[in-house]
Amino acid sequence: GAGVSQSPRYKVAKRGQDVALRCDPISGHVSLFWYQQALGQGPEFLTYFQNEAQLDKSGLPSDRFFAERPEGSVSTLKIQRTQQEDSAVYLCASSADVQETQYFGPGTRLLVL
Amino acid sequence: AQSVTQLDSQVPVFEEAPVELRCNYSSSVSVYLFWYVQYPNQGLQLLLKYLSGSTLVESINGFEAEFNKSQTSFHLRKPSVHISDTAEYFCAVAGSTDKLIFGTGTRLQVFP
Numbered sequence: 011g012a013g014v015s016q017s018p019r020y021k022v023a024k025r026g027q028d029v030a031l032r033c034d035p036i037s038g039h040v041s042l043f044w045y046q047q048a049l050g051q052g053p054e055f056l057t058y059f060q061n062e063a064q065l066d067k068s069g070l071p072s073d074r075f076f077a078e079r080p081e082g083s084v085s086t087l088k089i090q091r092t093q094q095e096d097s098a099v100y101l102c103a104s105s106a107d108v109q110e111t112q113y114f115g116p117g118t119r120l121l122v123l
Numbered sequence: 124a125q126s127v128t129q130l131d132s133q134v135p136v137f138e139e140a141p142v143e144l145r146c147n148y149s150s151s152v153s154v155y156l157f158w159y160v161q162y163p164n165q166g167l168q169l170l171l172k173y174l175s176g177s178t179l180v181e182s183i184n185g186f187e188a189e190f191n192k193s194q195t196s197f198h199l200r201k202p203s204v205h206i207s208d209t210a211e212y213f214c215a216v217a218g219s220t221d222k223l224i225f226g227t228g229t230r231l232q233v234f235p
Contacts, residue, residue: 014166041221052127052213052225053167066222101167109155109174109221114167 012036014115016102022121023092031087031118035104042085043112044077045101053101059085060108092122125150125216129226137234138206144199144229146188146214156197157215157223158188167213173197184208209233 015034023029035042041060045053046069055069061082070077074092079085089096099119103112128147136142148154158170171182178190188199197214211230215223 043222045223045225050227052129052215052227053223055222055224058220058222066220069222103167105221109217111169111172112221112223113169114159116166 014102014104014113016100016115016118018118019116020119020121022123024123025094026091027122028088028090029092029120031089031100031120033085033087033102033104033115035083035085035102036106036113037083038106039104039113040082040107041105041110041112042079043103043105044085044087045103046071047099047101047117049098056087056100089120092120094122096120097122125152125154125218125224127214127216127224127226129214129229131229132227133230133232135232135234136204139203141202142200142204142208142231144212144214144231146197146199146226148195148197148214148216150195150216150218152218155217156188156190157217158182158186158197158199159213159215159225161211161213161228163210170199170212204231204233206233206235 044056047053058066059079074090076088099117101117102115105112156173159167173190181187214226
């Protein structure tokens, strides 16, 4: 079956531009996670959804970051007024239920110039 | 708070040699432990995990890891590596919530 997909795979943005990153989880997966992976670092947690409810957004670095999952399936991570420090790979993962294995997408590589 | 330390950023090794990738964690609660692998230009894939029960867990491609509570470690081992094992390996911990806390990764480079 299809895995987690993310689009776009690559995004170049000018500083100050808004961007939207999309995640399509595995069909039927209840939980969805966003992580940020800076160059040479491990992924860092951003936010977590269970169905459409955003249960944890403690990892979002600023109020410029916003995530939603309105119908409990596809999720969008939006970054407003991008800054150079936002350059990273943004990873999405989904799991079938609470405390089940997380399956990761290929990531979106964001470069802010 | 939970944290994960991977002391070795790079581990070079010759093909067919044994390898150990070290992982130590800190947590005040019971934890679940994971090793993920990231092959070049690919996404993260789960290699193995410890949830409960036997402290020794194995993957299908010959890797194993042992949960050591007293030493707060979850080191990854393989008795004989292949060129195809060249990748970045990430140790991760999860507690009462599902969010994964990752280490900084260890790049395993296998030479012929």
